[in-house]
Amino acid sequence: MLLAVSILLLACACRAQAPADAAPAAGPAAEAAPAGVPADAVAAPADTATPPATTPAQAEATAPAAAANPAAEAATDAAGEQAVNHAIDATLGDHTRYKPVIQALQSAVAAGDAAQVAALARYPFNVTINGRPTVLHDEKAFIARYPEFMTPEIRDAIVGTKYGDLFVNYQGVMFGRGQAWINGLCHDDKCKEFEVKLVTLQPFSG
16 A cells, blocks of 8 residues: 555656656747637737848839829829810810810920921010020011920920810910910900910920
């Protein structure tokens, strides 16, 4: 009997001495979530590895995905064009008389077609050449001096302004920051008959 008791005590003592390097049965990540909170909502342990920051190469690779949505951009352009049409109708007259002239001016300037731009201008036409105000009395003079007053600044303002970004007021339709204006020239007292013309080309003075 005494021998059996001694053997039993020795076995208990052996179980109580666990190896010092034994791994725990469950770490912090296995802790149960508080009541009412999903298990995957428990914060990760403090020593959990943090994903590496995005490298420049990765950022460049993902740039196309972050680019503007073409459909959204098209919708924005359409809304801008509608707003300009409304402003022209309300302030200057029928926008369908203005839009073709705007498009013709932009195309002619982009192509460097001085004769076509001259055909769209109202005379006498005032320009600035070498810092001096100059009056061009006809298309011939306009074409001859075109390279002198059609500066890159004025060209870019005309060609680079989208229809939906044009500014409209009682003075006409403005390109850029005022480098070019077009307006209607009335042919009767009530201005029911009018002709849309290029009325101003000038450097930005702001």
